[in-house]
Each structure stands twice: as C-alpha cells, then as structure tokens.
Amino acid sequence: xxxxxxxxxxxxxxxxxxxxxxxxxxxxxxxxxxxxxxxxxxxxxxxxxxxxxxxxxxxxxxxxxxxxxxxxxxxxxxxxxxxxxxxxxxxxxxxxxxxxxxxxxxxxxxxxxxxxxxxxxxxxxxxxxxxxxxxxxxxxxxxxxxxxxxxxxxxxxxxxxxxxxxxxxxxxxxxxxxxxxxxxxxxxxxxxxxxxxxxxxxxxxxxxxxxxxxxxxxxxxxxxxxxxxxxxxxxxxxxxxxxxxxxxxxxxxxxxxxxxxxxxxxxxxxxxxxxxxxxxxxxxxxxxxxxxxxxxxxxxxxxxxxxxxxxxxxxxxxxxxxxxxxxxxxxxxxxxxxxxxxxxx
Amino acid sequence: xxxxxxxxxxxxxxxxxxxxxxxxxxxxxxxxxxxxxxxxxxxxxxxxxxxxxxxxxxxxxxxxxxxxxxxxxxxxxxxxx
Numbered sequence: 001x002x003x004x005x006x007x008x009x010x011x012x013x014x015x016x017x018x019x020x021x022x023x024x025x026x027x028x029x030x031x032x033x034x035x036x037x038x039x040x041x042x043x044x045x046x047x048x049x050x051x052x053x054x055x056x057x058x059x060x061x062x063x064x065x066x067x068x069x070x071x072x073x074x075x076x077x078x079x080x081x082x083x084x085x086x087x088x089x090x091x092x093x094x095x096x097x098x099x100x101x102x103x104x105x106x107x108x109x110x111x112x113x114x115x116x117x118x119x120x121x122x123x124x125x126x127x128x129x130x131x132x133x134x135x136x137x138x139x140x141x142x143x144x145x146x147x148x149x150x151x152x153x154x155x156x157x158x159x160x161x162x163x164x165x166x167x168x169x170x171x172x173x174x175x176x177x178x179x180x181x182x183x184x185x186x187x188x189x190x191x192x193x194x195x196x197x198x199x200x201x202x203x204x205x206x207x208x209x210x211x212x213x214x215x216x217x218x219x220x221x222x223x224x225x226x227x228x229x230x231x232x233x234x235x236x237x238x239x240x241x242x243x244x245x246x247x248x249x250x251x252x253x254x255x256x257x258x259x260x261x262x263x264x265x266x267x268x269x270x271x272x273x274x275x276x277x278x279x280x281x282x283x284x285x286x287x288x289x290x291x292x293x294x295x296x297x298x299x300x301x302x303x304x305x306x307x308x309x310x311x312x313x314x315x316x317x318x319x320x321x322x323x324x325x326x327x328x329x330x331x332x333x334x335x336x337x338x339x340x341x342x343x344x345x
Numbered sequence: 346x347x348x349x350x351x352x353x354x355x356x357x358x359x360x361x362x363x364x365x366x367x368x369x370x371x372x373x374x375x376x377x378x379x380x381x382x383x384x385x386x387x388x389x390x391x392x393x394x395x396x397x398x399x400x401x402x403x404x405x406x407x408x409x410x411x412x413x414x415x416x417x418x419x420x421x422x423x424x425x426x
Binding site: 170171172175205262267268270271272273276302304305306308309310311313314331333336 | 361376381382383384385386387389390403404406407408411
C-alpha cells in the first residue's frame with residue numbers, strides 16, 4: 001500500500017507552459033510537444049485539469065477551443081489576480097485539498113508566490129512536463145469506472161450548481177427537482193477497486209482515515225462476520241457514481257461500524273445521512289447495539305460532527321485518538337422524501 | 346439582531362422542512378421538526394462557532410446542545426460567560 005497522496009487536479013499556466021508564445025503579444029501560439037497527450041492521458045486516469053493564467057479570458061478560451069482542449073478544464077481561472085487566489089478558487093470549486101493539487105508553471109516567481117501562500121501544493125516547472133506521465137503521484141493504483149468518468153461527473157456538477165443558483169423557490173423543491181435515485185447495495189468483487197479508491201481519496205467525510213486495499217476488502221466481503229455496503233447516486237444530470245462506503249463487523253451483541261465514508265461531492269445534496277440511517281435501522285431491527293470506530297485525522301471533523309449530531313456518543317477513548325462511538329438508536333433520522341431509495345433485500 | 350435572532354434566522358434559512366407552513370418556536374426541537382441532514386448539522390455547528398467566535402469542544406457536540414434555538418443560545422452564553 002503506497003502512502004503518497006495522489007494528485008487530484010493539475011493546474012496549468014498557459015503562456016510558456018501549455019503553449020509556446022505570449023498570447024496577448026500577438027505571437028504565433030502552438031502547443032508544447034506532447035501536452036495534448038499528457039492532458040488526455042491524465043484525464044483517463046481520473047485526474048482533473050484546470051487553469052491558472054494571467055491572461056485575457058476570452059482570448060485564451062478561444063485559443064483553447066481551437067486546440068480542442070476546452071472540455072478538459074474545470075473552473076479555469078484566467079484573470080489578473082494573484083495565482084495563489086486562483087488556486088484557492090479552484091480548490092474551493094472542486095472541494096479538494098490543496099495538497100492534492102499540482103501547479104505547472106514556467107515562471108519561478110509564480111510558483112514561489114503560490115507555494116508561499118499554499119505550502120502544501122506541489123509546483124512543477126513547465127520544463128519538466130516530460131516527467132509528468134511517470135510521476136508517482138499522477139499514477140493511481142487503479143483506474144476505476146468512476147475515475148475514468150470523473151471529469152464528466154464534475155462537469156455535471158457544474159450544471160447542478162448553476163441550476164441551483166437559478167432555481168427560484170425553497171431548497172427542498174430544488175432537491176426534489178433533481179429526481180435523485182440513491183441505491184445501497186452489498187459490495188461485490190466488481191466494486192472493490194472503487195471501494196479502495198474511496199478509502200484513499202476521501203478525507204473529510206471519513207470516520208477513521210484507514211485505507212483498505214483490494215485484497216483486504218476481498219477477504220471482508222467473503223467474511224460471514226462482515227458486511228460491506230456501497231452506495232451510488234443518479235440524478236437527472238447524470239450518474240454520480242459510487243459515493244459511499246460502510247464496513248460493519250457483526251459482533252455477538254453489536255453492529256460495529258469499522259469504516260464509514262461519504263464522498264464530499266454529494267454532501268450538498270442532502271444525502272449524507274441516508275446510509276447512516278439505513279445502518280442504524282439495521283442494527284435496531286437486529287436488536288443489537290450500534291458502535292462506530294472514529295479517529296481524528298485533522299481533516300475529518302465534518303464527519304465527527306455528523307456522527308455526534310446523529311446522536312452518537314463517545315463510549316471509549318484510548319487517549320491516543322482511537323475513539324469508539326455508541327448510538328442508543330433512540331433517534332433515527334427519517335429518509336428524505338425527495339428521493340427514491342433502494343436498499344438490499 | 347440579538348444572538349437568538351441570528352440563530353433563528355440561520356436555522357430558518359438552512360433547515361429543510363417539508364411540511365409547508367410549519368413554524369417553530371425557540372424551544373421546539375429542530376431535530377424532530379425537519380430534516381436535519383449531515384450538511385445542515387455541519388453548517389449549524391460551523392455557523393455557531395464563527396458567528397459567536399467560540400470553539401465547540403468535542404464533549405459539547407451533541408444533539409442536546411443544538412436541539413433548539415434556546416439550547417444553542419444557552420450553549421453560547423455558557424461559552425462566552
């Protein structure tokens with residue numbers, strides 16, 4: 001199991017980095033060698049692309065369309081702001097950590113400016129582009145169906161965000177207008193690569209931060225003492241993919257939630273507690289207690305808040321940060337009425 | 346606006362309530378009223394921390410402290426006290 005953190009988004013400068021020449025000085029502009037291949041290859045690996053360039057937005061976007069690269073860039077920041085600010089905006093729009101962003105820029109002072117504001121970012125000199133495809137942090141262990149579709153899912157998310165901004169009326173009506181279908185299923189072997197990917201990629205809504213690899217998960221789905229649930233979401237903008245994971249150990253007197261993960265992408269859709277409600281109902285039906293492992297990772301406070309506000313209480317704390325939460329199952333949040341839910345038999 | 350007003354306004358604007366025309370008093374349990382999803386719970390805690398410039402401790406994070414406008418008000422008063 002590798003511990004280096006995968007890059008989720010590569011942010012490109014334009015003049016002197018993506019292409020040769022300075023656009024606004026009327027130079028002849030041509031793509032630097034192999035750039036298109038690099039962008040398309042990383043895209044297929046599930047790595048997103050964006051732009052941070054000090055340039056004229058309309059002129060630059062027109063050039064990017066000429067090169068048929070426009071579909072690859074999410075939330076491009078083309079303006080005269082400090083690049084550190086552009087990075088902050090891209091980071092907020094994609095809702096990823098800055099340590100999973102890589103900036104490619106030919107200007108050392110731009111890299112330094114960004115690095116000084118965002119110490120955790122990785123900056124690469126545009127001259128080293130030929131090393132990108134072999135870069136260990138740009139080579140995810142598995143390419144899953146979800147990773148190959150990742151850019152499309154973010155593009156659909158942009159559509160949702162715009163629809164929500166334009167929607168006049170209460171938020172619940174907007175959510176109902178999405179016609180969401182939420183499916184909870186027992187994980188099968190086909191799901192395990194994505195399940196591993198979720199344990200690696202999800203930071204904020206993750207109870208323990210512990211990663212599980214394919215082989216460990218395979219043992220667990222065949223274990224009579226364990227249940228591994230994976231859930232997926234579909235709405236009228238498209239397929240959101242497999243977005244949640246829960247690992248339960250069935251003990252004599254309790255259901256023990258060893259791991260609980262929700263992709264941050266779907267949090268604003270009000271579906272964050274659905275899987276948790278399902279697990280609480282299952283435990284109540286079996287007449288057993290529900291316990292959950294939790295470990296503060298420095299990033300997962302949103303998940304801690306979610307659990308505590310779902311009536312979990314701290315039962316054990318070994319003082320090195322391994323917490324066991326317990327729920328008396330007296331309050332189980334109802335399933336939201338604005339979506340269609342299907343659960344295993 | 347008083348602190349309680351700000352809390353009430355925030356809950357009103359963010360809580361998803363499906364029963365139209367539902368109104369809530371300062372003692373009503375918001376977890377029983379509407380649909381408190383995880384996002385709302387997170388937003389509510391972060392709102393209270395930012396709005397009143399306090400840090401909610403892990404031991405204070407529970408439904409009891411956040412169940413109504415008045416309970417949140419009491420928590421803030423205790424913290425500010």
